[in-house]
Amino acid sequence: MKKEIQHALEYIGDTTNVDVLKQVGGGDINQAYYVRTKEQGYFVKGNQKVSSHFFRVEAKGLSLIRKSNTVRVPEVFYYDEPEENGTGVLVLEWLEGTKQKDxxxxxxxxxxxxxxxxxxxxxxxxxxxxxxxxxxxxxxxxxxxxxxxxxxxxxxxxxxxxxxxxxxxxxxxxxxxxxxxxxxxxxxxxxxxxxxxxxxxxxxxxxxxxxxxxxxxxxxxxxxxxxxxxxxxxxxxxxxxxxxxxxxxxxxxxxxxxxxxxxxxxxxxxxxxxxxxxxxxxxxxxxxx
The missing domain is CATH 3.90.1200.10 (Aminoglycoside phosphotransferase (APH), C-terminal lobe)
Structure with missing residues (x-):
C-alpha cells in the first residue's frame, strides 16, 4: 500500500517525507496504518478488492455526522474511487486520547x-x-x-x-x-x-x-x-x-x-x-x- 499512500498524501498537498508508516489495529476488513509526516499524523485505510464507492460512502457518512455538529468524527483528507475490485485508500485525521469517566x-x-x-x-x-x-x-x-x-x-x-x-x-x-x-x-x-x-x-x-x-x-x-x-x-x-x-x-x-x-x-x-x-x-x- 506504500505507493497508494504516497500518492494520496501528494494529492492532498503533503509532500513532506514520511517519517513513520506502520500497520495498526482497527481494520477488520481493511488494512490500517498510522502514517506520520513532518506535516502531521494520518490514519489510513486501504483495501485491495473493494467496490468503487466503498470508501466514498464512508467519507460521505463521516461528512454528514461532522456537519450535524453533534459528535466528533475524524476529518477526511482523501478517498479514491478505484475500478471495481481495485485498490482503494481512505486518509483520515489521526486522533488519539484516553477515555475519561464522563x-x-x-x-x-x-x-x-x-x-x-x-x-x-x-x-x-x-x-x-x-x-x-x-x-x-x-x-x-x-x-x-x-x-x-x-x-x-x-x-x-x-x-x-x-x-x-x-x-x-x-x-x-x-x-x-x-x-x-x-x-x-x-x-x-x-x-x-x-x-x-x-x-x-x-x-x-x-x-x-x-x-x-x-x-x-x-x-x-x-x-x-x-x-x-x-x-x-x-x-x-x-x-x-x-x-x-x-x-x-x-x-x-x-x-x-x-x-x-x-x-x-x-x-x-x-x-x-x-x-x-x-x-x-x-x-x-x-x-x-
Whole structure:
C-alpha cells in the first residue's frame, strides 16, 4: 500500500517525507496504518478488492455526522474511487486520547443530538456497506417498508445464497418478515444514524472526547441504533441514561429490541457463518414460535 499512500498524501498537498508508516489495529476488513509526516499524523485505510464507492460512502457518512455538529468524527483528507475490485485508500485525521469517566456520558448526550437530526425520509441516497457486505438503500416514507425491503430482504437473500438458511430458519424468518407491521406499528421520524455502532466503532479522542468512526450512514428509527449498541456491549449505564434524558426511547422498545438486533445478527451470520445461527434462531422463535 506504500505507493497508494504516497500518492494520496501528494494529492492532498503533503509532500513532506514520511517519517513513520506502520500497520495498526482497527481494520477488520481493511488494512490500517498510522502514517506520520513532518506535516502531521494520518490514519489510513486501504483495501485491495473493494467496490468503487466503498470508501466514498464512508467519507460521505463521516461528512454528514461532522456537519450535524453533534459528535466528533475524524476529518477526511482523501478517498479514491478505484475500478471495481481495485485498490482503494481512505486518509483520515489521526486522533488519539484516553477515555475519561464522563466520556460515555458525553457520547450518550451527543448521539441523542445526532439522532435528533431529521432526514427527508427513511434510508439513504445510495447503497452502503455493513462490514464488507453490500447494503442496498433507497428512500422510503415508511420505516417498516425500509426495514423489510432494504434490510431484512437483503440479508435473507445473502443467507439463502450462502446455504445458511435451513428449512426451519427460512420459514420462521419469512414469517417474521411478513408480520413486521404487527410489531412496528409506530411511525418513527427518520433520524440520522451511524448504522454500525458496535462498541469498536467509537473511540476516545483528545481530552477524552468521544469520536465516531466507520459509519454505515442512513436515516431511520433511532431505537434501531440503540438496540444494536446493546447487542455486543461496549456501553455503560451512564451512556444510556444520558441518551434517554435527551431522547426517550419508545414505550415498546423492549418488545422490538430483538427484532432490530435480528438484522445485525443476520449480517454476522452472512459474514462469519453458523456461529451466529443459534442467536438468529432464538430471536425468530421468540417472535413466531
Amino acid at each position: 466520556t460515555l456520558q458525553q457520547l450518550g448526550t451527543q448521539l441523542a443530538a445526532m439522532h435528533n437530526q431529521d432526514g427527508k425520509a427513511h434510508g439513504f441516497e445510495e447503497d452502503t456497506f455493513i462490514g464488507s457486505l453490500p447494503q442496498p438503500n433507497g428512500w422510503y416514507e415508511s420505516w417498516v417498508d425500509y426495514y423489510h425491503d432494504s434490510r431484512l430482504v437483503s440479508q435473507f437473500n445473502l443467507a439463502a445464497e450462502r446455504d445458511l438458511l435451513p428449512s426451519n430458519r427460512k420459514q420462521r424468518l419469512k414469517k417474521v418478515m411478513e408480520r413486521l407491521p404487527d410489531w412496528l406499528e409506530h411511525q418513527p421520524k427518520p433520524s440520522l444514524l451511524h448504522g454500525d455502532l458496535w462498541g469498536g466503532n467509537w473511540m476516545a479522542g483528545p481530552n477524552g472526547e468521544p469520536v465516531l468512526i466507520d459509519p454505515s450512514i442512513f436515516y431511520g428509527d433511532h431505537a434501531f441504533e440503540i438496540a444494536f449498541t446493546e447487542l455486543f456491549g461496549g456501553y455503560s449505564i451512564e451512556f444510556y441514561e444520558a441518551y434517554k434524558e435527551q431522547l426517550p426511547l419508545p414505550e415498546h422498545y423492549e418488545d422490538i429490541k430483538e427484532l432490530y438486533q435480528l438484522y445485525y445478527l443476520l449480517a454476522h451470520l452472512n459474514l462469519f457463518g453458523e456461529m451466529y445461527g443459534g442467536s438468529v434462531d432464538r430471536i425468530l422463535k421468540r417472535y413466531v414460535g
